[in-house]
Ligand code: 5AD
């Protein structure tokens with residue numbers, strides 16, 4: 148079944164703006180807000196849009212959620228623990244609300260978009276005032292207005308998550324490093340993954356809109372842009388504009404931005420054109436997050452990843468020969484249904500072979516409605532924990548070896564601020580996305596500067612500013 152992809156019309160946006168004004172003028176409106184964000188960068192960026200709308204309605208940020216008039220939880224449902232954490236925090240807030248009856252509690256995002264969730268919330272969480280899914284995020288002004296003027300609770304889930312937002316106000320967390328969404332949704336249906344169900348089908352934003360957003364960020368002082376999408380490598384394949392992801396990168400790199408990153412890349416869609424563009428374009432950081440998930444061909448097939456271990460390793464070989472200093476990172480899942488010890492060891496050997504800078508490791512978590520949730524061969528939780536610990540130990544050793552091998556090299560750090568531990572230390576990320584701490588003065592904050600590496604911790608580098 149193909150969902151209809153809907154671009155939010157100008158009229159709808161104007162309607163929301165009029166709701167925003169009504170909220171602003173309402174005598175009993177909340178004065179302050181606090182947003183709790185779970186999950187990936189996509190969600191972090193959605194929260195920046197939610198904050199943008201709340202500011203438009205006249206609300207200001209509260210320093211602590213206990214003091215906020217409106218607390219909004221932007222949730223994730225990728226694994227069971229993400230969901231439990233969000234629901235645990237919402238329940239904790241119920242106690243706070245007892246002392247502050249006027250407080251509004253909201254829950255939105257991926258968790259709410261799941262089919263059964265709205266009913267569950269209505270029944271089990273009566274203290275939640277507002278809930279809405281990913282597809283209707285842009286209607287927050289309307290929902291807040293309804294919550295202020297009606298007695299009933301506002302639970303709104305639009306079954307079609309395939310909307311394309313354009314022109315929402317954004318309140319950015321970081322003015323140096325900014326996110327731009329290039330595409331929404333995912334068509335891949337990896338058998339373990341809930342994302343295609345809660346984020347809808349792939350839909351790419353127009354390249355002109357993306358470039359315009361990048362230009363305005365550069366004008367506002369941004370140094371780095373992170374292009375976001377569930378599967379950026381298939382950017383443009385759903386639209387008529389004929390711009391590929393490699394071409395989009397080139398266009399964004401000409402806006403005057405100093406550094407570009409992007410995520411996430413699906414290995415099956417990683418094109419030679421993209422590799423070539425990364426190799427020749429100095430604005431694109433030599434870092435690629437390329438989730439492999441597993442090292443065994445049987446498991447990869449069960450996961451519906453549509454590449455083999457050999458295909459993946461071939462892409463890595465091509466990447467490394469085109470971009471010699473490339474830093475690779477990945478995602479790994481252990482204890483997929485039916486995974487044998489030998490199959491797990493194939494993941495370990497792949498990690499040894501590729502030598503990632505770092506890896507996110509997860510224990511498989513069954514998600515209702517996905518194909519893998521119906522597969523036989525659940526792995527005993529103790530075996531799963533033991534496997535993930537072994538895998539983490541291998542990756543930590545490799546990370547340590549890579550970092551200590553960088554001694555004496557010069558890296559280029561976008562200086563983000565002073566270190567949390569020591570005020571005389573500056574901190575930032577290298578082109579390969581590795582944290583670097585070094586002595587320096589605050590006037591370097593916001594610049595990309597050369598730093599000579601002198602030592603390494605478990606996942607950070609130490610260095611000294613190089614005089615230019
Ligand atoms: N269980 C465990 N990990 C998962 N991921 C996605 N779905 C699941 C699941 N059901 C992981 C994948 C993906 C990352 C964002 O989360 O590794 O790349």
Ligand code: SF4
Pocket residue numbers: 333334335336337340341342343377378413
């Ligand atoms: Fe989930 Fe696979 Fe899509 Fe990534 S590519 S969001 S893992 S379905």
